[in-house]
Amino acid sequence: xxxxxxxxxxxxxxxxxxxxxxxxxxxxxxxxxxxxxxxxxxxxxxxxxxxxxxxxxxxxxxxxxxxxxxxxxxxxxxxxxxxxxxxxxxxxxxxxxxxxxxxxxxxxxxxxxxxxxxxxxxxxxxxxxxxxxxxxxxxxxxxxxxxxxxxxxxxxxxxxxxxxxxxxxxxxxxxxxxxxxxxxxxxxxxxxxxxxxxxxxxxxxxxxxxxxxxxxxxxxxxxxxxxxxxxxxxxxxxxxxxxxxxxxxxxxxxxxxxxxxxxxxxxxxxxxxxxxxxxxxx
Numbered sequence: 001x002x003x004x005x006x007x008x009x010x011x012x013x014x015x016x017x018x019x020x021x022x023x024x025x026x027x028x029x030x031x032x033x034x035x036x037x038x039x040x041x042x043x044x045x046x047x048x049x050x051x052x053x054x055x056x057x058x059x060x061x062x063x064x065x066x067x068x069x070x071x072x073x074x075x076x077x078x079x080x081x082x083x084x085x086x087x088x089x090x091x092x093x094x095x096x097x098x099x100x101x102x103x104x105x106x107x108x109x110x111x112x113x114x115x116x117x118x119x120x121x122x123x124x125x126x127x128x129x130x131x132x133x134x135x136x137x138x139x140x141x142x143x144x145x146x147x148x149x150x151x152x153x154x155x156x157x158x159x160x161x162x163x164x165x166x167x168x169x170x171x172x173x174x175x176x177x178x179x180x181x182x183x184x185x186x187x188x189x190x191x192x193x194x195x196x197x198x199x200x201x202x203x204x205x206x207x208x209x210x211x212x213x214x215x216x217x218x219x220x221x222x223x224x225x226x227x228x229x230x231x232x233x234x235x236x237x238x239x240x241x242x243x244x245x246x247x248x249x250x251x252x253x254x255x256x257x258x259x260x261x262x263x264x265x266x267x268x269x270x271x272x273x274x275x276x277x278x279x280x281x282x
Contacts, residue, residue: 001081001082001083001137002079002081002082002083002137002138002282003082003083003084003085004082004083004084004085004139004281005084005085005086006084006085006086006087006088006089006091006092007086007087007092008281009084009089009092009093009096009139009141009281010092010093010095010096010099011096012096012141012279012281013074013092013093013095013096013097013100013141013143014096014097014099014100014103014104015100015279016096016100016141016142016143016277016278016279017072017096017097017100017101017104017106017143017145018100018103018104018106019143019277020143020144020145020275020276020277021064021065021066021069021070021104021106021145021275022058022059022062022063022064022065022104023058023059023065023277024055024065024273024275025211025212025275025276025277027211027212027213028188028212028249028250028274029052029055031212031249031250032048032051032052032055032186032249032272033048033052035048035186035246035249036048036049036052038245038246039244039245039246040244040245041238041242041243041244041245043238043242043243043244044238044239044242044243044244044245044246045244047238047239047240047242047244048186048239048246051239051272055273064106064107065273065275066147066271066273067107068107068109068147068148068149069101069106069107069109069124069145069147070109070145070146070147070148070275071109071110071124071127071128071145071146071148071151072097072100072101072124072125072127072128072143072145073127073128073130073143073144073145073146073205074093074097074127074128074129074130074141074142074143074144075130075131075141075142075144075206075209076089076093076129076130076131076132076139076140076141076142077131077132077134077139077140078131078132078133078134078139079133079134079135079136079137079138079139080133080134080135080136081136081137082136082137082138082139089131090129093127093129093141094125094126094127097123097124097125097126097127098123098124098125100124101123101124102123106124108120108121108122108123108124109124109148110124110125110126130202130205130206137282138280138281138282139280139281140278140279140280140281141278141279141280141281142209142276142277142278143276143277143278144205144208144209144275144276145275146205146270147271147273149182149183149184149271150179150182150183150184150187150269150270150271151268151269152182152183153175153178153179153182153183153269154175154201154204154266154267154268154269155171155175155266155267156197156200156201156264156265156266156267157171157264157265157266158197158262158263158264158265159171159262159263159264159265160261160262160263161260161261161262161263163263165224168193168224168263168265169224169227169228169231171265171267172189172191172228172232172251172265172267173228173231173232173235175267175269176189176232176235176237176247176248176267176269177235177237179269180237180241181237181240181241181242183269183270183271184240184271184272184273185237185238185239185240185241185246185247185248185271185272186238186239186246186247186248186249186272187232187247187248187249187269187270187271187272187274188208188212188248188249188250188251188252188270188271188272188274189228189229189232189248189250189251189252189267189268189269189270190203190204190205190206190207190208190252190254190267190268190269190270191203191204191207191228191251191252191253191254191265191266191267191268192204192205192206192207192253192254192255192256192264192265192266192268193221193253193254193255193256193263193264193265194255194256194257194258194263194264195256195257195258195264196258196259196262196264197264199256199264200256200264200265200266201266201268203254203255203256203266204254204266204267204268205268206254207252207253207254207268208252208268208270208274208276209276209278210252210254212249212250212252212274216252216253216254216255218255221253221255224253225250225251225252225253226251228251229248229250229251232247232248232251233245233246233247233248235247239272249272
């Protein structure tokens with residue numbers, strides 16, 4: 001049994017939410033920069049150049065890469081041989097989010113109640129926490145701050161088993177078409193297929209935390225990712241909605257077993273700063 005102090009979890013979460021908000025994953029930043037070379041539209045090339053400069057300036061000035069520093073989404077893989085001491089896991093995570101957003105001077109965007117008491121909590125808590133118990137004696141934490149300009153464009157649909165691959169592809173593409181310029185394209189699209197109503201949405205969110213340089217391990221879903229990406233970029237929405245060839249940078253699909261009566265599909269839209277950072281506590 002490995003003992004891990006709650007304070008260590010708190011400090012790790014604090015560091016991750018600050019890092020994720022200030023430094024974009026390298027492979028995604030590279031995609032943004034390289035996309036300008038493939039752009040046929042002069043305006044789109046200029047916008048992509050501006051986005052690249054913005055990322056560089058944020059790193060040099062040590063400031064967030066977007067003014068919307070998001071709601072904190074935390075994925076945690078907790079080893080079954082871990083014993084957390086000095087406090088509860090959930091409290092430790094929320095304390096880390098609180099410290100990260102206050103000490104990191106990140107914008108606080110969470111309201112206490114969704115409908116009747118929309119008063120800012122002033123520390124960006126509570127976080128959205130997804131945990132899974134895995135083998136081992138360590139804890140892997142991924143912080144994925146999610147801005148809601150893109151989150152608001154997300155969709156979910158319960159297809160019947162009669163739905164074809166083409167139907168699902170069209171659904172994802174139409175979701176991006178409907179979103180237009182609202183999610184600050186070029187976007188990253190996370191698609192969850194399978195599970196049930198809520199789990200396909202978690203799959204889609206988890207897909208946004210996968211490296212954009214990695215395709216699905218199943219070659220059938222990998223091919224589907226490429227098909228969707230090609231169709232999305234044919235829409236011509238372009239960077240920030242000004243037109244062009246680069247509406248999406250990547251499409252990541254995660255799939256899971258499901259019931260014989262359904263094909264749940266969720267589309268989670270990520271903006272050009274689809275942020276995430278991970279660390280392992282041992």
